[in-house]
Amino acid sequence: MIRQKLLGLLLVLAAAVPVQAAERPNILLILADDWGWGDLGCHGHPYVKTPNIDRLAKEGTDFYRFTVASGVCSPSRTAIMTGHFPARYNIDGHFAWVPSNAKRGMPDWLSPQAPLLPRFLQQVGYATAHFGKWHLSNDMIPDSPLPSEYGYDRYDAFNCAGEQMPVHADAENAIAFIEECHRHDKPFFINVWMHEPHTPFHVVPKYRWRFQDLPERDNIYASVLSHADDRIGELLKTLDRLRLADDTLVIFSSDNGPARAARPTELELMYDTATGAGFGIAASKGTTGGRKGYKAALFEGGIGVPFIARWPGKIAAGKVDRTSMISAVDLLPTFCELAGAELPLDYQPDGISQVKALTGTQTSTREKPLFWRMQSAWPIPRAKPYHWASYAIVHGQWKMLTNRAGDYRELYNLADDPLEQKDLSKMHPDVTRRLQSEIESWQATLPESPSGGVFSELRTTEAPGPDKE
Structure with a gap:
């Protein structure tokens, strides 16, 4: 009798595990770099073509009131990783050359000891990967921690220490990782942090040809966005081919608003130590959908960015949400709730879980300030x-x-x-x-200065040098 009861209990538990696992989505976070709210076909851009992102909007919900936690790259990404306002880490600007970080009272990298989204998901059985831009340090700081020290099982990146990933290899890497996770029946969390449309603009002739009738600067801008959109399309096709689309939460967003030259600027080539040569800021033609300001502003043009979420059967298709106020600091608690990852008792996120807002069961009016x-x-x-x-x-x-x-x-x-x-x-x-x-x-709750192991050995040896974002 006892043996039969134990066998029955084991059968019940065995049956329950797949159901619970099926309720936990794979998570694919596609984060563009300087992609303006207005730079989408589904947001009415007059010539930029983004059929694959538009497909996400058609099959998911487009959240109009999403904001990131900074007008520039590194602090914005810090908020996604930690669920905290980046000022809690004295990360108020982009990570640059060591003397520049020191001058601005910044650390040289985000501490790997901070509470981290990928590590929380890793601890509940997710395979984790990061492909693309890093910029939670800088490629000019060779002793900075690698992305693998932040809770990722696999990475290939640029704007980090070590070898730099080719900027267009993000989707290719992510597809291989998705296929591997599928073979091993493993839920996955993947960052695909794209280069586009940050400078330098690394154009490919195929995409310039698509927009050959546009003036040169518009042609360059449209071509790099089209190239990024095609790579997003390859990711979506992979989910379809492996029959993973219904089990995967896909989000497209940007780290901040679009860059713009402050004054008339000649179109010329520039060189970036992480990504190579390409066209400079004069080809930055990003649009904000009528919002004030651009990158580096705290007006909505700098922090109000696209946020489109698709999870078939869970997130409404073809919906525009104009009221839910979602922030980048909400992603960590939201993803952890979906994954069944309990947050540590001593961890207090600045964000809140937005599962109900994503799934449309409750509009987020947000009592907690940002x-x-x-x-x-x-x-x-x-x-x-x-x-x-x-x-x-x-x-x-x-x-x-x-x-x-x-x-x-x-x-x-x-x-x-x-x-x-x-x-x-x-x-x-x-x-x-x-x-x-x-x-x-x-x-009054913020630290006066960075602390811990967040300083490069170069602090005492480097003379002032280039400061790039």
Whole structure:
């Protein structure tokens, strides 16, 4: 009798495991670099063609109110990795040459000891991989930790120490990893962090031919976006071929808004130590869909980026969500809930799980505030009129931006005015004072300087050198 009961219990457990595993999706996070909200066919771009991203929008939900945690690369990616505002790590700008990091009060890399999304997923049985841009350090810092020290089973990357991955090999690497996971019946979490459309623009003749009737700068910009979109298409075809599409959450987003030259600039070649030679900033033609500012701004043009999520049968198809306020700091708690990964008791994310918002069972109105900190110029630069804010907060429908000294502020009601057209700071001084107080309380929780093993040996030996983003 006991043997029969034990056998029955084992059969029940064995039957339950596949059901639970099937409910945990594979996760494919496609993160572009400087891809503006308006640079999509499904967002109305007049000549950029993105049929594969448009397919994701048709088969999934397009979230219009998603924001990243910074207007530039490294802090934005830090938020995704940790679920924390990047200011908690003194990462307020891009990782560059060691003297530049030191001058700005930054570490030289994100600590591998930080709470990390891939490690949390790895601990509950996910195979984890990172392919493409890294920039949680810099290729000019040879003693920085490799991506493998951050919880990845496999990686091939650029903007990191060691050998640099060719920029167009991201999808190829990811497809091989997906096929391997499929053979071993293993759930996967994969970052595909694409180079496009960051400078240098590495054009391929096939794609320039597609847009041969456009002026040269538009041709260059459209061609690199089209090349990236085709690689995304190869990833989607692989999921279809392996019959994994229904079991995979696919997200397309960007690390910040589009780059733009501040003044008229000649089109010329430039060289990047991580990715090689290509066209420079003059070919940056990114658009923001009417949002103010560009990359490095805390206005919506700098932090409001595409966010399209597809998970057939779980996330609504063909839907546009104009109200759910989702942030990059939410990705860690969201992915961990979907994966069944319990967060450590001593870990307090700045983000919240957005599973209900993704699946459409509840709109995220977000009671928890969002904060931003950047090193921005003051007084307001004439050539960059929306790049002056050093702090910003969003709480409920209100967004307030303030300069470094805290003596100039602008206030917007994002529910009524998502494009930040009307400054309400004079009309609502009580709201302005309250949000300023919240920023000051948040500032008091931040470290004064980086600490731990986050400094290169080059700190004491390097002379000032190139500073690239």
